[in-house]
Amino acid sequence: MTMPAHPITRRLALPGWSVLRFSFTLIAAVLLAASLATGILVVFWIGIPVAVGVFLAIRVWANSQRRMIGEQLGVDIPVPYRERPKRARLDQQALHLVREAATWRDFAWLAIDATLGFLVNLLYLGVFGIAVYYLVQPFLLATVFHAAPIPSINDFGFFHFDTPAQTLMLVPLALGLGFAWWRWGELFLRWYSHLGVLFLGPTANALLTARVSELRQSRDLTVDYAAAELRRIERDLHDGAQGRIAALSLTLGMAEELLHQDRPEQAAALVAEARQTCSDALEEIRDLVRGIHPPVLADRGLTGALQAMALDHPLPVSVVDRLGGKLPAPLEAAAYFATNEILTNITKHADATQVQVVVTHEHGLVRIEVRDDGRGGAAVASGGGLDGVSRRLAAFDGTLEVDSPDGGPTTVTLTIPAVAVGPAAVENKRAAGS
Template sequence: MSIPANPITRRLALPGWSVLRFSLTLVAAALLAAAIVTGVLVVFWIGIPVAVVVLLAIRVWANSQRRVIGEQLGVHIPVPYRPRPKKARIDQQALLLVREAATWRDVAWLAIDATLGFMVNLLYLGVFGIAVYYLVQPLLLVTIFHAGPNPVAVNDFGIYDFDTPAKTLMLVPFALACAAAWWRWGELFLRWYSHLGVLLLGPTAKVLLTERVSELRQARDETAGSAAAELRRIERDLHDGAQARIAALSLTLGMAEELLSQNRPEQAAALVGEARQACSDALEEIRQLVRGIHPPVLADRGLTGALQAMALDHPLPVSVVDRLVDKLPAPLEAAAYFATNEVLTNITKHAEASQVQVVVNRDRNQVVIEVRDDGVGGATFAAGGGLDGVRRRLAAFDGTVQVESPEGGPTVVTMTLPAAAVDTGSAHNAARPNPD
């Protein structure tokens, strides 16, 4: 569940969220007390397993805070923890938890939320409660608080006792002022506090940089492995295909030469005809091999033209919608082309679709390619599968792949590439009109 986007419904929903946050501050106070007691017990052996339990409980609480704050602000707060070894001893687990910077950031937010968070949410709910209570109090005095001839004194401020419905009407301006303050500044007040939580609960720049380096290293290794596998495939195709045909062609021509020396021109002519056919077959295999390395249509007509040519050769009806008027660099075009080709191949094999649509678009700083089909759905990322290969191919360009494929379809595969690599100065595709 997330906070509604409409400003009015969002403000009306915030008190419920503040109640949830207020309850989490009470949990934070209990965990903070437990952490203090654990800090005392940790000098004894019994404090070590207790510390592990308390720190893991704080992580559960912090993750709930990440989820609640993220839904309130409409952002995603990544979990910054490093993987924990499953078979480590209890003292090793405690040491790893204590040495991790995210643990201490969680404890810092725990202390802040148990004190400042308690006051922030109490103040927000207090202003909201005062506004509501004093607006409906005249009605309450007439109904609930009216007890016989002596009504219950509910507003005895010492200076003046607002004990009748008529007198309580004098408090309505005060209630309206609280309501106006709650409406105008209440959400900003909660969002300010939530942004403070994002600073502590989110990963640090060092953690993000480490994760980024790890992702780039993995992408580099996968790209190098894919390149090596591609080179082996090309070598195998050349050895088993074109090279074998050329060797057979050489033997055939040698036999024809021998027949000519024996004055048997008819049989030599037949062998020359076979050699010509073998030469044509070898050329076709070489063309197919070159097309698999870098399709000539991609260099001649750009990504859109190559996708349209791919659509014409596809066994299913494929429509291509191009909203990208800029020329992509050749490596990026090749990655997008082969990734789209792999997705279309998967659709042919597994989707049982009747039609496919490919949409190429520019979304701010990204190039987005959407492939939609009306098949049976259920597409997922499987190790070694086609979609996994697409993800690994695009990862080398800092690209991503998302799949929405409920059972029964339809399936939408969204491939995203950074537009920073787009060469906007090229006029290769600039003459194409924008369909929109």
């Protein structure tokens, strides 16, 4: 159940959301009782598979809570569980679940939600229900139930509010409860949801462990990518420039022999051939250097390099520059080659007629959006071009997102943390200092 963004519609939708949460507190009570019963049965063998089933059921319940609370608060609550051992025995799976801290945090929130959560949602729904009840009661008694015998329905001990005129005296109470529900009801539920985030979200230690694992994986991918690049450079030099230089050496040797034999015309022909071979080798080396770090990046920066790339592209490509400063050279190179790979993929697979590249730099993030009007259906597949882009960006803690429904259009977004180092950044720092 997604919460509306507008404040009024969100408040009006909260009672339904609270009813859903209230039902989950009842499920929590059942799971809590099952957990306590499992604790007794676990001393017997039959209790082990029951314990695994109960633990997994609690995880399903906790994940549902994470989704609901995250939608209410507009946050993402990561799942903190470690990967379970595959093909392990039931006792090993049970031991793994018991040893995991997230299991006990789920259990703690289960106990809280079965008790405090029950009271919180009951109080919220009670205030809302009483306010609505006393607001509509005079109207119902005067219309729908005006001819029916009315028992004592509002017995407060000191007075009976049984007639339509008498129930009108309860309208101020309903309005007060309605105001309290409208003013503080959402804050009350959000407070309880924030309490859930503390239990259901990963701990600082778990986040640090996940971050270290992510950085280790990023480092491994970077090392593999660098090794692959070195092998490519070595292969290109061996198969291209090195072969031409070897042929150049042989040609010049033959020309030298012809000169010793007093055959200058034939020697001149070989020297001309050697000159052409030298030019070809030089061109291949220049192409190789452009593949390592294009000179246009150093001369014109990332935006200028992208504009030069757009001019050479077979499709009409427009570049929207909102960068506003120069970036570190390694980051510019990574962004340049990543964008080039995406444009190459568009040429090969998208059947697009036009492409737009938008470059922005806000809040310490460089964002490059590449949009095309092609057939869509693009995805990050292992070993594919977009997967290579993702691995290239991982070295800079960057991310790649693909929005490509069938039929298009496609938007590929590259996001890289960065700090500008150009004149614009210096002026901003001076302005901030003054």
